[in-house]
Structures are given as structure tokens and as C-alpha cells.
Amino acid sequence: MGVKILSVGAWTPSKVLTNDDLTKMVDTSDEWIRTMTGICERRIADEDTATSDIAYNAAKIALERAKINADELDMIIVATATPDYIGFPATACIVQDRIGATKAGAFDLVAGCSGLSYAIEVARGLINNGRMKNIMIIGAEKLSSIVNWNDRSTCCLFGDGAGSLILSKGSDADGDIIDSIVRADGSGECALKINAGGSRNPIKDTLPDITERTLYMDGQAVYNFAVKVNTEMVKELLERHNLTADDIAWIVPHQANYRIIKAASKRLKLDESKFYMNLKDYGNTSAASIGIALNEMHEKGLLKRGDYIITMGFGAGLTYAANLIKY
Numbered sequence: 291m292g293v294k295i296l297s298v299g300a301w302t303p304s305k306v307l308t309n310d311d312l313t314k315m316v317d318t319s320d321e322w323i324r325t326m327t328g329i330c331e332r333r334i335a336d337e338d339t340a341t342s343d344i345a346y347n348a349a350k351i352a353l354e355r356a357k358i359n360a361d362e363l364d365m366i367i368v369a370t371a372t373p374d375y376i377g378f379p380a381t382a383c384i385v386q387d388r389i390g391a392t393k394a395g396a397f398d399l400v401a402g403c404s405g406l407s408y409a410i411e412v413a414r415g416l417i418n419n420g421r422m423k424n425i426m427i428i429g430a431e432k433l434s435s436i437v438n439w440n441d442r443s444t445c446c447l448f449g450d451g452a453g454s455l456i457l458s459k460g461s462d463a464d465g466d467i468i469d470s471i472v473r474a475d476g477s478g479e480c481a482l483k484i485n486a487g488g489s490r491n492p493i494k495d496t497l498p499d500i501t502e503r504t505l506y507m508d509g510q511a512v513y514n515f516a517v518k519v520n521t522e523m524v525k526e527l528l529e530r531h532n533l534t535a536d537d538i539a540w541i542v543p544h545q546a547n548y549r550i551i552k553a554a555s556k557r558l559k560l561d562e563s564k565f566y567m568n569l570k571d572y573g574n575t576s577a578a579s580i581g582i583a584l585n586e587m588h589e590k591g592l593l594k595r596g597d598y599i600i601t602m603g604f605g606a607g608l609t610y611a612a613n614l615i616k617y
């Protein structure tokens with residue numbers, strides 16, 4: 291008995307911010323952003339839209355496609371780095387109420403951009419435990435709310451959106467979440483962080499400087515880490531299951547930077563065409579990116595029953611995670 295993907299969904303805001311738009315905000319160019327990242331545009335949510343709204347829209351699509359009622363969900367996990375509120379309540383609880391999942395538990399999972407891959411493994415464990423049947427996981431972000439729009443080195447990278455999956459107890463004939471790698475290297479805590487607002491550096495009477503309350507990233511450190519762990523994870527999953535690269539139909543990477551994906555494909559000696567990429571249209575949507583990619587693949591008819599797929603994520607923490615899926 292396995293754990294199958296019952297449905298996928300995604301939602302992104304309609305407002306598009308192009309590289310040319312960014313040149314009017316900071317000292318940058320379309321050419322620099324395209325060459326250094328592969329990103330052409332990103333979606334940006336309205337000011338009054340919160341992460342739970344974005345997550346809710348993606349959740350509704352996955353529910354409709356799964357053809358189950360919300361009260362058949364046992365758990366809702368929202369992977370996010372941009373919750374509606376610092377600390378509590380969890381964004382997942384807001385989604386749980388709005389979709390009417392009256393019998394579900396709900397919690398947020400904080401693992402940066404690896405969040406969806408982490409959530410897949412957590413949900414797999416909960417279902418395999420025997421008590422739960424259907425679990426909704428959503429990677430959802432409003433990164434535009436934590437970006438310093440004066441910092442050209444980060445503001446061009448990120449976008450908003452959500453990807454959703456419903457995982458369910460399957461029969462032997464169904465596809466399966468076969469295995470995962472879920473790890474962290476906390477020695478990289480400083481490579482990606484928001485310095486102020488938490489218990490380490492609470493906001494007091496005066497608002498801290500914008501650089502303290504928005505996203506900070508050591509781009510080179512993250513880049514090197516990402517190339518290394520992405521390569522290692524794919525190799526390890528293939529070895530564990532006696533598979534070769536030829537057995538894999540798709541690798542669905544966290545959509546951070548084209549150059550990271552290209553470097554991983556070289557090291558793995560895997561053709562770039564095996565890596566599904568849509569970062570040119572959405573930028574880096576953190577925990578949402580793998581779900582948005584899976585949804586796009588579903589809508590294009592690229593996900594075929596029986597195909598092996600590997601997801602690979604890395605992000606703040608630093609965390610990294612990958613899932614081996616037989617679709």
C-alpha cells in the first residue's frame with residue numbers, strides 16, 4: 291500500500307512584474323537578470339492579498355480535481371516562509387477554515403524553499419502511520435511582502451504564488467511517493483534570513499532598518515550549497531533504488547536560478563531537458579515553486595502514470611530535500 295498523488299493545483303496572481311519594470315525601480319537590466327538567473331518576469335500579489343488567500347486559491351483547485359469533499363481531508367500542511375502572521379495562528383488554520391475542512395488538523399511547516407518536499411515526506415509518514423487517508427499540502431508564498439524593493443541583488447529574484455497537492459492512501463496499483471531525502475545544514479543559518487521580528491531580535495518601539503526586516507541573502511553561499519546538495523540528493527536516490535538516470539522521466543527542481551539547475555545537470559551528466567523549468571515566468575516562489583511546476587506539467591499532460599519523477603529543493607535553514615515519486 292503506497293501514498294499516491296490524488297491531485298495537483300496551483301494559483302499565481304495575475305499581476306506580472308517584468309525585468310523591464312524592475313529597471314524603473316532599481317539599477318539593473320533585463321540582460322543582467324536573464325543571464326544571471328534565467329528569470330524574465332514574476333507574479334506579484336496585491337497589497338491586500340495574504341499568503342492564506344494565495345494558498346486558498348490553490349487548495350480549491352486541488353480539491354476540485356481530487357473529487358473529494360473538504361471534510362474528507364485529515365490534515366492540511368502549509369509550507370511557507372511568509373505566513374500571514376509571525377508565530378501564530380498558522381496560515382494552514384486559516385486555509386482549513388476557508389475550505390471547510392472540518393475534520394482536518396492544520397499546521398505550517400517552515401523549511402524555506404525545501405518546504406514542499408519536506409511536506410510530501412511528512413504527509414507520507416502520517417498516511418503510512420495508518421490513521422490518515424487524505425492530506426492536503428500547499429507550498430504558498432507572498433515573497434513580495436518580505437523583499438527589500440531597493441535591493442537589486444534580491445528583488446529581481448522572487449515572486450508570489452502557491453502550489454497544492456492532495457496525497458492519499460493508495461492501492462498497490464497506484465503511483466507512489468517512494469522515498470525522500472529530508473535534511474538540513476543549520477551552519478548556513480546566516481546565508482538566508484530576515485534578521486528582525488523574531489525572538490532573537492524582536493521589533494521594539496522603533497522600526498528597525500529596512501535591511502533588517504526584509505530578506506537577506508548571501509547569493510554565492512546559497513548558490514554553492516544548492517549545486518552541491520542537488521547533485522548529491524539525486525545520486526543518492528538513484529543509488530538507493532537501483533535506478534539509473536535513464537529511468538527518470540523528470541527532475542522537478544526548486545525554481546531558483548537557471549544556472550544552479552544547469553550546473554546540477556552537468557554534474558549529474560543528465561540532459562537539461564530532463565529538468566522541468568518555468569522560472570522564467572514566475573521567478574523564485576520558494577516553497578511554492580515545485581508545486582507550481584508540477585501543476586503546469588499536469589496541465590500540459592507531461593505527468594504520465596508510471597513515470598519516475600524526482601523533486602529537489604533547497605533553501606533557508608539551510609535545508610534540502612528531494613522526493614522520488616512513481617507518478
Ligand code: ACO
Binds near residue numbers: 512576
Ligand atoms: N542587476 C545588475 N547588477 C547586479 C544585480 C542586478 N539585479 N544584482 C547584483 N548585481 C551586481 C553586484 O552589485 C555585483 O557588482 P560588483 O561586481 O560591481 O560588486 C555583481 O552584479 C555581481 O554580484 P554577485 O552578487 O556577486 O553575483 P553572483 O554571481 O553571486 O550572482 C545571484 C547573484 C544571481 C543572486 C547568484 O548568487 C545566485 O543565483 N545565488 C543563488 C540564489 C538563490 O538561488 N537564492 C534562492 C535560494 S533559497 C530560496 O529560494 C529562498
